[in-house]
Amino acid sequence: MGFLDRIFGRSTPSSANMAKERLQLVLAHDRTDISPETLNVLKDEIVNVISKHVEIDREHVEVTFSRAAHINRLVANIPVIRPRPPRAKPSPRGTRTAQTSKS
Amino acid sequence: MASLLPEDTMGGQVITITSGKGGVGKTTATANLGVALARRGQRVVCVDADIGLRNLDVVLGLENRIVYDLVDVIEGHAKLRQALIKDKRLPELQLLPAAQKRDKTAVTDKQMIKLCDDLKREFDFVLIDSPAGIEGGFKYSIAPSDQVIVIVTPEVSSVRDADRVIGLVEAQEKPTPKLVINRMRPSMVKRGEMLATADVLEILAVELLGIVPEDEAIITSTNKGHPVALEDHSPAGVAFTRIAKRMMGEDVPFQVPEDSEGLLDRFSRLFRR
Numbered sequence: 001m002g003f004l005d006r007i008f009g010r011s012t013p014s015s016a017n018m019a020k021e022r023l024q025l026v027l028a029h030d031r032t033d034i035s036p037e038t039l040n041v042l043k044d045e046i047v048n049v050i051s052k053h054v055e056i057d058r059e060h061v062e063v064t065f066s067r068a069a070h071i072n073r074l075v076a077n078i079p080v081i082r083p084r085p086p087r088a089k090p091s092p093r094g095t096r097t098a099q100t101s102k103s
Numbered sequence: 104m105a106s107l108l109p110e111d112t113m114g115g116q117v118i119t120i121t122s123g124k125g126g127v128g129k130t131t132a133t134a135n136l137g138v139a140l141a142r143r144g145q146r147v148v149c150v151d152a153d154i155g156l157r158n159l160d161v162v163l164g165l166e167n168r169i170v171y172d173l174v175d176v177i178e179g180h181a182k183l184r185q186a187l188i189k190d191k192r193l194p195e196l197q198l199l200p201a202a203q204k205r206d207k208t209a210v211t212d213k214q215m216i217k218l219c220d221d222l223k224r225e226f227d228f229v230l231i232d233s234p235a236g237i238e239g240g241f242k243y244s245i246a247p248s249d250q251v252i253v254i255v256t257p258e259v260s261s262v263r264d265a266d267r268v269i270g271l272v273e274a275q276e277k278p279t280p281k282l283v284i285n286r287m288r289p290s291m292v293k294r295g296e297m298l299a300t301a302d303v304l305e306i307l308a309v310e311l312l313g314i315v316p317e318d319e320a321i322i323t324s325t326n327k328g329h330p331v332a333l334e335d336h337s338p339a340g341v342a343f344t345r346i347a348k349r350m351m352g353e354d355v356p357f358q359v360p361e362d363s364e365g366l367l368d369r370f371s372r373l374f375r376r
Contacts (some may be wrong), residue, residue, distance in 0.1 A: 017295065026263060027306065098286075
């Protein structure tokens with residue numbers, strides 16, 4: 001079941017994972033008074049910025065607030081798959097040196 | 104001996120069992136921890152702080168012996184000695200019942216602290232069964248406590264409320280509460296259908312005191328007023344005993360409770376494929 005789905009990339013998150021994600025989001029709000037919507041937007045924007053530079057596993061990004069005595073900490077856990085090539089479009093070897101020499 | 108409470112205190116420790124959400128097993132946990140500690144020779148008093156919704160007496164099976172209650176003691180109508188009920192099965196265990204015909208405004212934080220100071224002198228453990236919620240009843244239950252135990256079930260509503268309660272306890276400058284995860288169902292965790300211990304601990308960021316598996320014996324034992332921790336054959340009873348040992352400072356390793364999934368379930372799952 002879950003195992004095969006994962007192999008073929010049909011990821012249906014388990015209900016336990018959904019519970020965890022939903023809790024992390026709602027508790028971030030409870031702890032800080034930042035609304036879940038704002039937090040979702042924040043999460044998306046962080047993901048987008050990071051994605052420009054490195055390829056990340058979007059499914060497993062966690063953005064939470066951790067509770068501590070005097071300070072709430074924004075914690076982003078972002079699994080990196082690999083750095084992006086310097087240019088989005090595939091190009092022949094030597095592009096990189098060409099680019100740097102241009103600047 | 105090292106105990107749940109690091110600092111030295113005059114006499115016993117006051118431990119409040121709370122949860123925020125109702126119905127997660129505060130009263131069951133209080134009764135069984137009281138029984139398990141008393142079986143190990145500790146002098147224990149279980150205090151029912153749920154005024155107006157008295158239940159610890161029936162869970163312990165002591166409901167027929169109540170004469171005076173907590174409010175009678177606080178208001179000076181009865182002496183502590185008159186209100187305390189001795190458990191005939193366990194000489195070390197006593198109950199201070201809640202008043203049933205009153206409400207939570209009958210008790211203040213200060214009165215509760217005074218009461219617990221008196222109880223501490225005669226008992227090793229004063230276990231307070233807190234009412235659900237975060238209002239007055241919760242507050243006077245927390246006020247005298249040296250350590251708070253938060254009971255949580257592996258469900259979103261319970262975990263969320265536990266987080267709120269942990270924050271409120273910390274705001275009172277009490278030590279960070281310790282966590283008991285109750286009604287765990289290992290087979291569901293294995294299938295990814297229930298939050299695992301690690302998930303709950305990661306989310307709440309507190310220390311684990313114990314894991315209690317879902318167990319039908321809790322229902323039958325409550326039917327009879329005979330807490331599971333009086334014997335050693337039920338999974339929940341064993342789990343509560345392990346927690347009691349930790350409360351006494353013993354180093355008991357954590358174990359994920361035995362898979363409650365029976366042989367029949369496994370067979371039926373085999374054929375469903």
